[in-house]
Amino acid sequence: xxGIVGVVSNTPVNQLIYDALLLLQHRGQDAAGIVxxxxxxxxxxxxxxxxxxxxxxxxxxxxxxxxxxxxxxYPTAGNAFSEEEAQPFYVNAxxxxxxxxxxxxxxAQALKSELxxxxxxxxxTDSDSEVLLNVLAHExxxxxxxxxLQPHDLFKAVTNVHRRIKGSYAVIALIAGHGVLAFRDxxxxxxxxxxxxxxxxxxxxxxxxxxxxxxxxLDRNIEPGEAVFVDLQGQVFAQQCADTPVLKPxxxxxVYLARPDSVMDGISVYQARxxxxxxxxxxxxxxxxxxxxxxxxxxxxxxxxxxxxxxQLLGLPYREGFVKNRYVGRTFIMPGQxxxxxxxxxxxxxxxxxxxxxNVLLVDDSIVRGTTSREIVQMARDAGAxxxxxxxxxxxxxxxxxYGIDMPTSSELVAYNRxxxxxxxxxxxxxxxxxxxxxxxxxxxxxxxxxxxxxASCFDGVYVTGDVTAEDITRLNASRVGGDENKEDTSRLALxxxxx
Numbered sequence: 083x084x085g086i087v088g089v090v091s092n093t094p095v096n097q098l099i100y101d102a103l104l105l106l107q108h109r110g111q112d113a114a115g116i117v118x119x120x121x122x123x124x125x126x127x128x129x130x131x132x133x134x135x136x137x138x139x140x141x142x143x144x145x146x147x148x149x150x151x152x153x154x155x156y157p158t159a160g161n162a163f164s165e166e167e168a169q170p171f172y173v174n175a176x177x178x179x180x181x182x183x184x185x186x187x188x189x190a191q192a193l194k195s196e197l198x199x200x201x202x203x204x205x206x207t208d209s210d211s212e213v214l215l216n217v218l219a220h221e222x223x224x225x226x227x228x229x230x231l232q233p234h235d236l237f238k239a240v241t242n243v244h245r246r247i248k249g250s251y252a253v254i255a256l257i258a259g260h261g262v263l264a265f266r267d268x269x270x271x272x273x274x275x276x277x278x279x280x281x282x283x284x285x286x287x288x289x290x291x292x293x294x295x296x297x298x299x300l301d302r303n304i305e306p307g308e309a310v311f312v313d314l315q316g317q318v319f320a321q322q323c324a325d326t327p328v329l330k331p332x333x334x335x336x337v338y339l340a341r342p343d344s345v346m347d348g349i350s351v352y353q354a355r356x357x358x359x360x361x362x363x364x365x366x367x368x369x370x371x372x373x374x375x376x377x378x379x380x381x382x383x384x385x386x387x388x389x390x391x392x393x394q395l396l397g398l399p400y401r402e403g404f405v406k407n408r409y410v411g412r413t414f415i416m417p418g419q420x421x422x423x424x425x426x427x428x429x430x431x432x433x434x435x436x437x438x439x440x441n442v443l444l445v446d447d448s449i450v451r452g453t454t455s456r457e458i459v460q461m462a463r464d465a466g467a468x469x470x471x472x473x474x475x476x477x478x479x480x481x482x483x484x485y486g487i488d489m490p491t492s493s494e495l496v497a498y499n500r501x502x503x504x505x506x507x508x509x510x511x512x513x514x515x516x517x518x519x520x521x522x523x524x525x526x527x528x529x530x531x532x533x534x535x536x537x538a539s540c541f542d543g544v545y546v547t548g549d550v551t552a553e554d555i556t557r558l559n560a561s562r563v564g565g566d567e568n569k570e571d572t573s574r575l576a577l578x579x580x581x582x
Contacts, residue, residue: 083156083339083487084169084184085109086274087292088254088262089149090312091283094118096145099152102285102292103133108341109184109288110154113168117180118150122259124180128153128168149314151256153182156488167209170256173216176223177231178258183211184288185250185272186486188550191557193217193247214251218243222257231260233311233319240265240309240323248549250332250485250537252304254286261313262286268324269546270306271332271485271537273346276318277301284312289344303347305329330546333536334487336526337476338384338447349529352387357525358475359391359445362517366443369515370471372396376440379403381447381458382430388475389445398443403436403462426457438466444511448476450489452496455509463510472511477519478502481543482555489540492555 085106089095099116114136115128127141133154153169170180187193190210197203203216221239222231229235240263250271254264264286266274276286277293277300285293290300304310307324331347332339336354344351366372377399380389383406393400407429436442442462449455455472462470478497483489492498497505506514519541527533537546 083109084182085154085288085292086152086182086184086252086254087285087287088151088182088256088264088312089283089285090262090314090316091148092281092316093148094146095148095150095283096142098283098285098296099150100133100137100142101296102287103152103154105292105295105341106154106288107133109339110156113155113165114153115155115168115170115182116145116150116152117170117172117256118145118147119256119258120147122178124172124178124256124258126170126172126180128165128170130165130168149256149262151180151182151254151262153184167207169209169211171209171212171215173219176219176226177260179215179219179222179255181211181215181218181253181255183214184252184274184486185267186210186484187214187247187251188249188484188547188554189247190249210249214243214247214253215255217246218253218255221246231257233313234321236263236311237309237319237321237323244268244307244324248547250547252288259314261311263309263311264304265309265323266304266306268307268327269330269537270303270327270347271330271546273331273335273340274304275300275302275346276304276310282316284316284318286310286312289340289346291341291344294343300345328534329532330535330537331533332485332487333522333526333538334448334476334483334540337522339487342384342387347530348532349526353529354526355384355387355447355475356391357528358517358522359388360395361521361525362388362445362473362475362515363392363395365517365521366392366396366473366515370443370513372398374441374469375443375471377401377403377436378443378445379436379462380445382406385445385447385475388447392443392445392473401436403433403442403444403465404430404458405433406430426454427461430458430461432461432465434465436465437462440467441469441471442467443471443473445473445475447474448479449474449496449505449509449516450479451494452505452508455496455511459509459511469512470510471513471515472506472509473515475517477517477522477541478505479540481540483540484545484550484555485537485539485547487540 087102117126187210252272252274277298307327342352378393
């Protein structure tokens, strides 16, 4: 899970990229990187850590130039502890290319062997992003063959890239002396949009909030399979490069990952979460009579819109019962469940008066491992709640995600091979209400007529690329970062949603 940005301007872009990365920090908190170009020379700084920690004044001064890229990383495969796997990645031929990538290639291992044996290219890390960069570089080299680079050459190269790689990818690449190339996988699984400023800047970014927060106007989304090239004068060229593009974005973006103030593929993330709350309200009524609920309390942060809408529709009071400690640090990186459990109480504190003597309905955006939910239910009981009901704005998470969300393996998912009643017993609540899969899809799809569906694979087990086998999932789980319970938990889903 990552956030990416690219800018072409007529003024220095280092501060602009930095500001955009701050607005995308919720998409990755493990590492950050910026590369700029001046007179065909690249200047790069990347390191592990948050944006504000990675870039100091001296680093910013060493990033001159009027175009560049940036990325915030949350690793899903490869080595989470390697500085080398922070992005951007660089190859010197052809032309010199640097690249940032959000997503996950499902055929990276096969491509890596192919690159070595057939394309004669060397991959030096375990990152699928380096594989993608080398596939792109090889295809550009094939179509140019020593000739001057033209936009139609790049589009032909991207067409070939689409035919070779599988999985999810939103990509921005800077080609030395030419400009910025961006493209999106044929299903549009991971988001990418483009905007302009009043003084002529062109910006590409994962979410619209990065554009609006840096005084750019959202122009449009990059379509599934489409490639866009922005030359150094800011002229934009675009072409559809996929054989059969179809828009099926990751539904978890709307449920949890994206900021609520973003608009993705024409859908307001905030409105999507309101709709999820409305759909969830109908499920609550069928399980717990509203007269048995005294108050609705969200679990901060991204469940708030859903909880507020649910409370309004059921005619129940909506209250804040948990306060997040925003300065606790990265306590979610802890060895083992016992320490992670303790960290929940470090991140959240209860307002006891909202619980004492009441039947409370807690609303969360999703339930993944169940350990956090169990601890929060116990916190509510310790604060004096008579009964604790739990509602999830998302359906049960039963399957691994292979498209760039660091979701636990099946064995770690609390809902895997369990009934709702069995999950309720594990969590310890008096009633557990889940959103249903079709209700979730309808709630969000109603906001756009352009959608052909969603990737909802972690809920329904249907992988939209059609190439994912049980063996692939086993292999991807083996390479997943943070998969060992006794190692550091770097899952994006272990994070508080600091975006809100």
